[in-house]
Amino acid sequence: MIEALDIHVKGIVQGVGFRPFVYRLAKKYLVNGWVLNAVDGVHIHAEAESGLLDEFVMELSQNPPAASQVREIDLKEVPLQDFGSFEIRFSEDEQVQETTLVSPELATCDDCVRELFDPADRRFRYPFINCTNCGPRFTIIDGLPYDRAATSMKDFPMCPACAAEYADPSDRRFHAQPDACFACGPALDWREHRADGGLSAEGSVPRGGDGPLAGEPALADGEGLLAGELVVPAGAWGPVEAPLTPVVRGENRQISDEILARAVELLADGAVVAVKGLGGFHLACDACNSQAVALLRGRKRREGKAFAVMMASVDDVRKVCFVSDAEAEVLRSPARPIVLLRKRPDANLVPGLADHLPELGVMLPATPVQHLLICDFAAARAKASAGMGTGAGACEDAGGIAGALPPMLVMTSGNIHDEPICKNDGDAWTQLACVADGFLGNNREVLTRFDDSVVRVLRFGEGDDAVEALQFIRRARGYAPLPLALGEERAGDGSSRSAACDPLLAVGSQQKNTFALVRPGQAFVSQHIGDLENADTFDAWLEAKNRYERLFDIAPKRLACDSHPEYLATKWAKEQGLPLTQVQHHHAHVASVLGEHGIDEAVCGFAFDGTGFGVDGAIWGGEVLLANRRDFERFANFAYVPMPGGAACVKHPLRMAYGALWAFDLLEHPGAAAALEALGEQAALCDKMIENGLNTPMTSSVGRLFDAASALLGLCAQPAYEGEPAILLDAAAAACATDERERAYAIDVVKNTATAESTAHDTSVLLLDAAPAFRALLDDAAAGEPVQAVALRFQWAFVQAVSTAAQLVQGLYGISTVALSGGVFMNRFLVERCVEQLQLLGFTVAINQDLPPNDGCVSFGQAVVAWAAETEDATD
Numbered sequence: 124m125i126e127a128l129d130i131h132v133k134g135i136v137q138g139v140g141f142r143p144f145v146y147r148l149a150k151k152y153l154v155n156g157w158v159l160n161a162v163d164g165v166h167i168h169a170e171a172e173s174g175l176l177d178e179f180v181m182e183l184s185q186n187p188p189a190a191s192q193v194r195e196i197d198l199k200e201v202p203l204q205d206f207g208s209f210e211i212r213f214s215e216d217e218q219v220q221e222t223t224l225v226s227p228e229l230a231t232c233d234d235c236v237r238e239l240f241d242p243a244d245r246r247f248r249y250p251f252i253n254c255t256n257c258g259p260r261f262t263i264i265d266g267l268p269y270d271r272a273a274t275s276m277k278d279f280p281m282c283p284a285c286a287a288e289y290a291d292p293s294d295r296r297f298h299a300q301p302d303a304c305f306a307c308g309p310a311l312d313w314r315e316h317r318a319d320g321g322l323s324a325e326g327s328v329p330r331g332g333d334g335p336l337a338g339e340p341a342l343a344d345g346e347g348l349l350a351g352e353l354v355v356p357a358g359a360w361g362p363v364e365a366p367l368t369p370v371v372r373g374e375n376r377q378i379s380d381e382i383l384a385r386a387v388e389l390l391a392d393g394a395v396v397a398v399k400g401l402g403g404f405h406l407a408c409d410a411c412n413s414q415a416v417a418l419l420r421g422r423k424r425r426e427g428k429a430f431a432v433m434m435a436s437v438d439d440v441r442k443v444c445f446v447s448d449a450e451a452e453v454l455r456s457p458a459r460p461i462v463l464l465r466k467r468p469d470a471n472l473v474p475g476l477a478d479h480l481p482e483l484g485v486m487l488p489a490t491p492v493q494h495l496l497i498c499d500f501a502a503a504r505a506k507a508s509a510g511m512g513t514g515a516g517a518c519e520d521a522g523g524i525a526g527a528l529p530p531m532l533v534m535t536s537g538n539i540h541d542e543p544i545c546k547n548d549g550d551a552w553t554q555l556a557c558v559a560d561g562f563l564g565n566n567r568e569v570l571t572r573f574d575d576s577v578v579r580v581l582r583f584g585e586g587d588d589a590v591e592a593l594q595f596i597r598r599a600r601g602y603a604p605l606p607l608a609l610g611e612e613r614a615g616d617g618s619s620r621s622a623a624c625d626p627l628l629a630v631g632s633q634q635k636n637t638f639a640l641v642r643p644g645q646a647f648v649s650q651h652i653g654d655l656e657n658a659d660t661f662d663a664w665l666e667a668k669n670r671y672e673r674l675f676d677i678a679p680k681r682l683a684c685d686s687h688p689e690y691l692a693t694k695w696a697k698e699q700g701l702p703l704t705q706v707q708h709h710h711a712h713v714a715s716v717l718g719e720h721g722i723d724e725a726v727c728g729f730a731f732d733g734t735g736f737g738v739d740g741a742i743w744g745g746e747v748l749l750a751n752r753r754d755f756e757r758f759a760n761f762a763y764v765p766m767p768g769g770a771a772c773v774k775h776p777l778r779m780a781y782g783a784l785w786a787f788d789l790l791e792h793p794g795a796a797a798a799l800e801a802l803g804e805q806a807a808l809c810d811k812m813i814e815n816g817l818n819t820p821m822t823s824s825v826g827r828l829f830d831a832a833s834a835l836l837g838l839c840a841q842p843a844y845e846g847e848p849a850i851l852l853d854a855a856a857a858a859c860a861t862d863e864r865e866r867a868y869a870i871d872v873v874k875n876t877a878t879a880e881s882t883a884h885d886t887s888v889l890l891l892d893a894a895p896a897f898r899a900l901l902d903d904a905a906a907g908e909p910v911q912a913v914a915l916r917f918q919w920a921f922v923q924a925v926s927t928a929a930q931l932v933q934g935l936y937g938i939s940t941v942a943l944s945g946g947v948f949m950n951r952f953l954v955e956r957c958v959e960q961l962q963l964l965g966f967t968v969a970i971n972q973d974l975p976p977n978d979g980c981v982s983f984g985q986a987v988v989a990w991a992a993e994t995e996d997a998t999d
């Protein structure tokens with residue numbers, strides 16, 4: 124019997140090759156009808172013999188394209204309309220076209236990788252191969268409607284072969300806007316700092332393209348960096364001095380391959396190569412060559428922060444890290460983020476990658492260029508070591524100690540220090556002139572910057588009962604600009620209460636900034652922008668914001684911002700003359716979790732981070748809030764500690780340690796002697812500042828308490844980057860072989876006796892007093908207990924404090940849902956153990972799942988609060 128079904132597929136089903144997939148399925152099961160993209164997903168009208176129709180639906184749900192995420196399939200029987208064929212229909216609706224924009228960049232799919240390395244394929248080794256299931260998306264789109272003319276592919280008219288694929292509904296490249304090949308598409312561009320070497324001088328390669336060529340002015344020696352500052356190991360590549368060679372363009376396979384061979388040659392020789400990716404440049408070097416790693420670190424002025432590496436396969440990754448099934452899945456996912464993985468104790472990595480840290484950031488190749496690079500690099504290394512007779516892939520540095528490391532390349536953001544990453548070749552040639560020896564760029568413009576996303580897989584519980592969850596450290600390429608639902612409330616008639624609300628822009632925080640652009644039903648949270656602490660980053664913020672507003676056609680009518688008066692985005696928001704909601708930083712943290720999980724009721728929210736502006740003017744960061752989407756009350760907070768010198772304490776954790784010792788009356792403790800000695804004359808200065816209240820704000824920040832503990836234990840007195848003291852404290856605790864839970868230090872919960880008139884304006888109900896934990900830490904340190912065990916007992920104290928405070932809130936208010944947010948919860952131990960303990964106690968626990976717990980989630984939290992306030996107004 125012939126039957127007809129209306130099928131509605133919801134989820135991420137646009138820009139991921141879903142319609143051609145449905146078309147092919149329809150052909151396979153002899154289904155007639157049509158498929159259409161709509162704002163709310165993909166709609167299908169399917170008519171076929173009932174058995175075949177069942178199989179069609181079955182395969183639709185069980186085997187969708189890799190990059191899609193089907194959340195729901197609604198089926199409805201409808202009358203037959205006797206279609207004679209199956210077709211792909213196109214909507215005239217502009218909103219649909221906006222929705223198709225939503226797809227983030229997709230890593231090269233398995234089919235394209237197969238073709239990339241298939242000598243018989245016409246795209247064999249083509250560095251820009253892609254299809255409807257993969258390739259660039261948001262980074263190449265310039266306007267609406269989404270077709271090639273409105274992308275940075277507009278300069279590359281399709282050749283007949285590509286045009287035929289593009290027009291064929293049964294082809295994997297049907298309507299793939301970036302479809303291209305050697306004959307018609309983008310090509311690699313190569314330049315390097317060698318007047319007398321390189322490709323062009325060998326005469327084997329004709330110069331191609333019409334970009335900036337021989338006439339390009341040479342860059343001054345040492346421009347952008349003082350050459351004299353560089354610490355260059357003897358025998359390695361020295362300061363970048365020679366002018367750049369003219370551009371060589373890989374306009375056919377032969378030249379393209381010569382360029383790649385040259386890039387690999389430089390990498391294998393220990394040089395630094397800038398490589399253009401989907402969202403801008405990376406800086407690459409051989410991650411098994413300590414001299415190359417040191418060279419890159421010196422030139423980039425990145426002293427302590429870990430480098431992420433790229434490896435060819437999960438099998439290779441397993442040689443240096445532990446990889447669970449869930450971690451392997453994330454590594455291979457179309458988003459292809461950097462995944463923080465636990466290092467194997469026998470990994471024997473070279474110094475300079477992730478020293479002293481339990482985790483290494485690893486990614487698999489995400490683009491055809493990266494696939495070609497790591498594959499060719501591996502082949503070159505294998506050949507070299509075979510030639511030397513040292514066996515396969517023996518690493519120079521490992522030299523017989525622990526055997527072979529797999530081929531790996533450092534892939535770090537193409538920027539100096541904290542500036543935005545370089546998007547295009549021209550920027551890279553100037554801004555990275557003194558960082559990279561060679562430039563592997565291309566002539567396809569990157570229209571918006573995207574860093575790599577960084578994630579890890581958290582694990583709650585033990586053994587088979589363990590539950591795993593993704594945690595974002597940085598949300599960017601592969602994830603943004605996918606919208607988040609705001610978890611809207613519905614009115615009694617089922618209509619959205621917020622449909623009448625004006626579009627909103629939440630400008631975000633100062634550090635790890637993102638912004639969020641909201642219209643009814645959807646919040647577009649931007650990719651990670653960076654710390655808004657210099658003009659270049661703020662310009663990048665404005666540029667990205669304007670772009671989102673234009674591409675999603677959202678003109679904000681009101682704004683939300685942090686209440687910190689000195690944040691650049693807050694200052695900007697106040698100048699716009701639009702209605703403005705100021706949201707307290709830690710309320711925004713908790714609200715982000717409420718929004719992500721669609722929680723409408725009040726929760727017990729723990730917001731632990733480094734710095735946030737409190738309503739009493741103090742620096743908050745250890746907050747227990749009774750919060751819903753609209754409002755909050757401060758139930759408890761960590762007792763205030765002075766920060767002698769204010770923000771300078773972040774760079775000098777020993778000063779923070781002094782503040783803690785002063786507050787906890789532990790300055791005379793013998794366990795503090797070493798730290799005070801290290802502080803030297805500054806101790807007297809700190810004392811004077813605190814006694815006189817000079818430049819000494821009070822803080823409840825848990826991040827700062829961790830800094831102080833780290834400094835007292837001698838783990839980190841001079842951090843190279845923000846958060847390093849706490850990261851090293853966690854690393855020390857992670858290295859402890861024993862559980863130590865039974866010896867957890869105590870954090871006292873005491874009634875707060877302060878009033879609004881007191882000098883300390885923290886008028887919450889309870890105070891969490893860390894003094895006993897610090898005293899125990901000093902006792903143990905003085906007694907010579909191993910520092911790993913001390914660090915672990917200290918961290919357990921905070922887990923216990925969270926459980927205790929949650930139980931008190933439950934007892935007093937009957938609230939049994941707990942939300943955890945804030946940068947401190949990027950501490951793997953703390954978040955995993957807190958969730959486990961709270962769940963054991965019967966709490967429902969919510970943590971950030973689609974956004975990072977650090978300040979990257981603040982814009983969304985601001986949006987949740989401002990949207991809730993407006994929704995209430997609209998329905999009053």
Ligand SMILES: [Zn+2]
Pocket residue numbers: 231232233234235253254255256257258
């Ligand atoms: Zn593909």
Ligand SMILES: [Zn+2]
Pocket residue numbers: 281282283284285286303304305306307308
């Ligand atoms: Zn072509």
